[in-house]
Amino acid sequence: MKNNNTKQNIKNSAAFLFNTKGFAGTSVREIANRAKTNVSNISYYFENKAGLLEHLVSTYFESYIAIIEQAYIELDSRSARECLILVIRGIMNYQKENRHLTRFVLREITLDSTLIREIMTTYMTKEKYYLQAIFEKGIHQQEFNSIPIPYTIMQLKGMLSMPYLYPQYMAEVLHIMPYEMYVAEQYSREIEKWVNHTICVPNERVKEKLLRIPVTI
Amino acid sequence: MKNNNTKQNIKNSAAFLFNTKGFAGTSVREIANRAKTNVSNISYYFENKAGLLEHLVSTYFESYIAIIEQAYIELDSRSARECLILVIRGIMNYQKENRHLTRFVLREITLDSTLIREIMTTYMTKEKYYLQAIFEKGIHQQEFNSIPIPYTIMQLKGMLSMPYLYPQYMAEVLHIMPYEMYVAEQYSREIEKWVNHTICVPNERVKEKLLRIPVTI
Numbered sequence: 001m002k003n004n005n006t007k008q009n010i011k012n013s014a015a016f017l018f019n020t021k022g023f024a025g026t027s028v029r030e031i032a033n034r035a036k037t038n039v040s041n042i043s044y045y046f047e048n049k050a051g052l053l054e055h056l057v058s059t060y061f062e063s064y065i066a067i068i069e070q071a072y073i074e075l076d077s078r079s080a081r082e083c084l085i086l087v088i089r090g091i092m093n094y095q096k097e098n099r100h101l102t103r104f105v106l107r108e109i110t111l112d113s114t115l116i117r118e119i120m121t122t123y124m125t126k127e128k129y130y131l132q133a134i135f136e137k138g139i140h141q142q143e144f145n146s147i148p149i150p151y152t153i154m155q156l157k158g159m160l161s162m163p164y165l166y167p168q169y170m171a172e173v174l175h176i177m178p179y180e181m182y183v184a185e186q187y188s189r190e191i192e193k194w195v196n197h198t199i200c201v202p203n204e205r206v207k208e209k210l211l212r213i214p215v216t217i
Numbered sequence: 218m219k220n221n222n223t224k225q226n227i228k229n230s231a232a233f234l235f236n237t238k239g240f241a242g243t244s245v246r247e248i249a250n251r252a253k254t255n256v257s258n259i260s261y262y263f264e265n266k267a268g269l270l271e272h273l274v275s276t277y278f279e280s281y282i283a284i285i286e287q288a289y290i291e292l293d294s295r296s297a298r299e300c301l302i303l304v305i306r307g308i309m310n311y312q313k314e315n316r317h318l319t320r321f322v323l324r325e326i327t328l329d330s331t332l333i334r335e336i337m338t339t340y341m342t343k344e345k346y347y348l349q350a351i352f353e354k355g356i357h358q359q360e361f362n363s364i365p366i367p368y369t370i371m372q373l374k375g376m377l378s379m380p381y382l383y384p385q386y387m388a389e390v391l392h393i394m395p396y397e398m399y400v401a402e403q404y405s406r407e408i409e410k411w412v413n414h415t416i417c418v419p420n421e422r423v424k425e426k427l428l429r430i431p432v433t434i
Contacts, residue, residue, distance in 0.1 A: 020329065103327070110324045110382050112237065117385070124390045150391040151407045155376050157383075162375030165327050165382075168334070173341045174367040190368045198414040 007045050009035040011059075012100075014052050019104040023053060057108070057116065060101050061123040065130075067094055072130040080138030081200055087131070088160065088191050095164045096184045102164040128153065144199050152199065159191050224262050226252040228276075229317075231269050236321040240270060271336070274325070277318050278340040282347075284311055289347040297355030298417055304348070305377065305408050312381045313401045319381045345370065361416050369416065376408050 013034035017026040028049050032039045046052040067090035071083045078086075095102040108116045131153050138144030163170055163178040170176045176183055230251035234243040245266050249256045263269040284307035288300045295303075312319040326337045348370050355361030380387055380395040387393045393400055 022328075107324065107327045109386065110320070110327075111239075112385065120386070121389055124386055128390050148403065148407065150393050151404055153391060154379050154387065154393075154404065155407060155411070158375040158377075158379030159372050160375070161379075162371050166374075168329065169326065169337070169341055170367075170371065172338055173345050174370060176367050176371075186365065187368055187371065190365065190372060194372070194411055194415050198411050 006035070006037050006041055010037060010042055010045060010052070011056060015056060015098075015100040015104060018053070018056070019100040023049075023108070054119070056101060057105060057119050060098065060105055061119065064091070064094060065123055065126050067091060068127055068130045072133055075134060075137055080134050080141065080143050081195060083134045084138070084195055084199070085192055087134070088156075088195070089188050091160050092184050092188045092191075095160070096179060096181075099164060099167070099179055103167065106161050106165045131156070138199070142201060145201055147199060155194075156191075159194070163187060223252070223254050223258055227254060227259055227262060227269070228273060232273060232315075232317040232321060235270070235273070236317040240266075240325070273318060274322060274336050277315065277322055278336065281308070281311060282340055282343050284308060285344055285347045289350055292351060292354055297351050297358065297360050298412060300351045301355070301412055301416070302409055304351070305373075305412070306405050308377050309401050309405045309408075312377070313396060313398075316381060316384070316396055320384065323378050323382045348373070355416070359418060362418055364416060372411075373408075376411070380404060 010031060014026070014031045017030055017034060021030075026049070028039050028042055031049075031052070032042055035042075042048075042052065046055055068087055071086040071090065074083050074086060109120045132149055135144060135147065135149045135152060139146055163176075163183070167178045170178050178184070227248060231243070231248045234247055234251060238247075243266070245256050245259055248266075248269070249259055252259075259265075259269065263272055285304055288303040288307065291300050291303060326334075349366055352361065352364065352366045352369060356363055380393075380400070384395045387395050395401070
């Protein structure tokens with residue numbers, strides 16, 4: 001139990017420091033100090049700083065992809081629209097719960113770094129596969145308009161990442177606190193309006209009020 | 218003329234290098250080499266690397282805000298929907314034309330750096346003012362649904378910045394080339410569907426096909 005705590009503290013401290021000071025600007029000693037442990041524990045669990053980064057990013061994406069995969073599995077029993085809303089609520093909630101790591105990852109994948117690039121391509125290809133399957137089913141079943149899928153994925157990802165990539169802009173300019181629960185919920189609902197009115201064919205809109213899906217999955 | 222060319226070459230070279238290698242990872246000498254000039258010319262025009270950064274970011278935002286301000290001025294003679302579409306097409310086009318600087322700026326404002334933060338807050342506050350005026354007029358004239366404006370600005374900015382923040386993701390995962398003209402045009406049209414179907418009240422949709430606005434303004 002104590003060992004798990006130490007490992008988790010190291011991960012939390014690294015996520016916080018990488019986000020605020022950058023990967024290059026953070027030393028192993030600072031991570032150890034913040035985690036109230038010593039450098040040898042970091043070496044024991046993660047070998048070095050690069051190992052810790054790789055572990056953090058991989059773990060982040062594993063859970064992230066699991067949310068989208070779950071929505072994809074639900075295609076068997078739910079409508080494409082419901083599955084898409086599961087994606088939106090699941091990802092918004094996950095990003096809010098992991099805000100330091102989310103911002104760090106979203107920023108890192110804007111860089112042309114090799115490590116991130118390889119990890120990113122693997123997970124983002126999986127993500128694309130699941131999202132595409134949801135959109136294709138929706139189009140096939142005439143639930144969705146015949147939208148161009150890659151452009152729609154871009155719009156979706158753009159809207160989902162905005163609050164966690166630019167929390168400072170949101171707080172200082174728009175006066176919205178991205179880490180508050182009601183903000184994540186209201187923003188999800190606004191994205192869902194896009195699903196209901198732009199993605200879905202008009203006659204699907206009447207079902208809007210009947211849908212009951214829990215916020216977390 | 219020659220002096221203007223030198224200054225412009227320095228700016229283009231700096232934008233390219235800051236984007237690909239980061240601000241900290243770029244030396245004044247590298248900028249001079251790429252611009253085929255010498256370091257003293259950079260000192261003459263911009264004092265130092267920080268001066269060059271500030272100049273680039275300020276110039277970028279001046280032109281960026283001018284596009285949105287122009288759309289705001291057009292509120293006198295056009296509908297709110299037309300003005301919003303002018304914003305979308307104008308910004309998409311501007312970002313495509315200034316892709317290195319756009320990506321650099323979009324990434325820099327994710328950081329908590331003081332310089333960028335101050336510049337960012339000033340321009341982003343102006344941007345918010347103009348966008349808010351467009352949305353308010355649309356709501357007031359019952360052209361737009363009564364949307365929550367800050368959340369709508371977030372969605373709009375998220376969609377607009379996506380292709381220029383993640384060109385590598387777009388190319389490698391979605392197989393879309395963000396710098397090609399038809400990509401920028403088609404992506405604009407997809408965002409405009411969101412305007413027409415989610416932002417506008419239903420009876421405004423019939424006007425969709427009648428609208429003729431040039432892509433650039």
